[in-house]
Amino acid sequence: MSLRGQSKEQEASDNTLRHIVLCILVVTSLFISFSCHRKITYPLGFSTSLTGRGSSLGKDLYEGTLLAVEEINQGEGPFRIKLVVRDDEGDPARALANAKEFAGMGIEVVMGYATSALAAEVLPFLEEKKMILLGASLSSPIFDKKDDALFRVVNSSTSEARAVADHIAETFGSRIFLSIYDQGNAAYAEAWANTFRNRYQARGGIVAPSIPFRTRTPPLYLELIDEALQKEPRAEGLCVVASSIDTGGFAQVFRQRVPEGIVAVSGWANNWDLITYGGKAIEGAIIAQSHNPVDPSPGFLRFKARFQEAFGRIPPFGAVHAYEAVKYLEAALKVRKAGEPLKGALKRIRELEGVQRKIRFDESGDACRPLFILTVKERVFTLISEREPEL
Incomplete structure (x- = not known):
């Protein structure tokens, strides 16, 4: 064979070798690229009241959670959230059963429980299993510190409750109030009513003994308001601690009996259903909450636009805080060390940029964020003032 022939064969061999090496490099590059962009799936258990009278808040929590999860999953972060949803119907036994199901699935963090009463039911089990509960609406003082x-x-x-009592004392002076609260969520409602009473009476007002009730169909708004007025016929105001639907119903009856009466409302009722079910009776009501539905800040306006595009309505407080709770989880997952319990990572997050304002966290995982004093004027929430909370 001539040298020219050998040269051609060698050249062909070299080309083949180069082609094989190039293919290996391309495949390796693609594999590395795929590995780098492959996301770790992280399951998040979500149990809430999707049906029943408590479903208004449950729906809010679900939609805020869903928006945050979709943003994370569409982003470039190292993980994606798999949302596992269950309906607890506002029933403590069902809520606990859902928590046990989540534990059996190996899920380490859950959220969605709409009321403090439901959270109080599931928390001991979660503690036992070393699981985490993220609270977007769980504000009862039984969990403090x-x-x-x-x-x-x-x-x-x-x-x-203190902020509402202070504002009423400063604006209306010493008046006589009735007090009604939902015993079905006593962990939150009874504490709120008692705190309002203690604070307002310390400032010279009078609050009649609270009347508890349980949500039922048909509701007993007329009977309970008339019972309260028989015991305190001089009443000039009503403090009601209940869901937005029940708060609106009680306000309707109270304003029929006391047309110029003052209505004090808990943050639990701070959503648009309050205006829908309360109508004109809710005009001038006083509310304090960590969410301002008419906030003009750029961060809230961006969130509001995304939420309206996704769900066709203005975001209520439950949606805003559920969104923030998922972002809290995301922040902890980003700083979590290998083998570290999630609780340790969450404890290291001491500040989070909320939808409206910064949220600060203490060593026990309790939040501190500004309060908004609101009223209703011409069927629209209106900001009266913003203040730091007294915790």
Whole structure:
């Protein structure tokens, strides 16, 4: 064979070798690229009241959670959230059963429980299983300053009750109030009513003994208001601690009996259903909450636009705080060390940029964020003032 022939064969061999090496490099590059962009799936258990009278808040929490999860999954972060949703119907036994199901699935963090009463039911089990509960609406003082499984993005409800009492004392002076609260969520509602009473009476007002009730169909708005007025016929105001639907119903009857009466409302009722079910009777009501539905800040306006595009309505407080709770989880997952319990990572997050304002966290996972004093004017929430909470 000639040298020219050998040269051609060698050249062909070299080309083949180069082609094989190039293919290996391309495949390796693609594999590395795929590995780098492959996201770790992280399951998040979500149990809430999707049906029943408590479903208004449950729907709010679900939609805020869903928006945050979709943003994370569409982003370039190292993980994606798999949302596992269950309906607890506002029933404590069902809520606990859902928590046990999540534990059996190996899920380490859950959220969505709409009321403090439901959270109180599931928290001991979550503690036992070393699971985490993220609270978007769990503000009862029974959870304050405890090194437990609960990490929440909302203030203790006592700060809201004090703020409402202070504003009414400063604006209307010493009046006589009736007090009604939902015993079905006593962990939140009874504490709120008692805090309002203690604070307002310390400032010279009078609050009649509270009348508890349980949500039922048909509701007993007329009977309970008339019972309260028989015991205190001089009443000039009503403090009601209940869901937005029930608060609106009580306000309707009270304003029929006391047309110029003052209505004090808990943060639990701070959503648009309050205006829908309360109508004109809710005009001038006083509310304190960590969410301002008419906030003009750029951050809230961006969130509001995304939420309206996704769900066709203005975001209520439950949606805003649920969104923030998922972002709290995301922040902890980003700083979590290999093998570290999630609780340790959450404890290292001491500040989070909320939808409206910064949220600060103490060593027990309790939140501190500004309070907004609101009223209703011409069927629209209106900001009266903003203040730091007294926790």
